[in-house]
Amino acid sequence: xxxxxxxxxxxxxxxxxxxxxxxxxxxxxxxxxxxxxxxxxxxxxxxxxxxxxxxxxxxxxxxx
Numbered sequence: 001x002x003x004x005x006x007x008x009x010x011x012x013x014x015x016x017x018x019x020x021x022x023x024x025x026x027x028x029x030x031x032x033x034x035x036x037x038x039x040x041x042x043x044x045x046x047x048x049x050x051x052x053x054x055x056x057x058x059x060x061x062x063x064x
Contacts, residue, residue, distance in 0.1 A: 001015070001016055002016075009028065010026055012024070012025070012027075013025040013027070019044055020045045021043045021047075023040065025041075034058065035057065035059065037057075038053075038054070038057070039054050
């Protein structure tokens with residue numbers, strides 16, 4: 001299951017996967033809405049240490 005809430009201009013999502021661990025995602029628009037930054041913290045129970053990821057998505061102009 002997942003829960004989401006806003007913290008200012010950030011969307012925070014916390015999920016509980018089937019293994020009983022935890023996933024925390026933070027979504028933030030940057031550069032006037034042209035970039036989406038996603039920060040992930042993965043804490044599966046079967047791993048010794050958490051995994052931290054940052055994903056950046058740039059908006060591409062779809063006009064040919």
